[in-house]
Amino acid sequence: SQQGEEDPQALSIQEGENATMNCSYKTSINNLQWYRQNSGRGLVHLILIRSNEREKHSGRLRVTLDTSKKSSSLLITASRAADTASYFCATDAYGANNLFFGTGTRLTVIP
């Protein structure tokens, strides 16, 4: 399966700390995306990194991509209680018309 796997499955941190989530996948990709989902709601696109990029920033988000290891990480700096949500990576694989999502990392930021 191409589906990504996020690690850890759950993460609990104090407000102000940094949160790091990892994603591993299996086949070659065009790009990798990170999405956020608040409890029981739809997913919201956060950031996209292309296969020829190694790092990308957006506000407090930093994403890295290592295509040799087929892995990506999402770093949220200076976390806030409002960052509490599930975070999913999604891969856009070569030859596929669809995104493949992982099972997500559940992040809890304690005020």
Place this chain on the structure above:
Amino acid sequence: ETGVTQTPRHLVMGMTNKKSLKCEQHLGHNAMYWYKQSAKKPLELMFVYNFKEQTENNSVPSRFSPECPNSSHLFLHLHTLQPEDSALYLCASSQDLRQETQYFGPGTRLLVL
């Protein structure tokens, strides 16, 4: 707001009922998707439509019947569902089939009794 709306937001139905989920996107996108999200499972792609034509049916049981009358609307007709079909059903759209970013609706929380 992502520009994708879904109704109803919550639905409880018996196994013999027939109901429909509705999705509407206000983004001018050409591709629309139905996903099923169950606890502790990856998001499962169910159907894909591109320019109103179904391009993918991911081995979904026939008790789920999609309909796409135009590029802005997508329905999921439900009949004789099973309790294991209880889940969050998410609709998404993208500019084109190969467009990278998908925009999701808030989902319909379905409970089958």
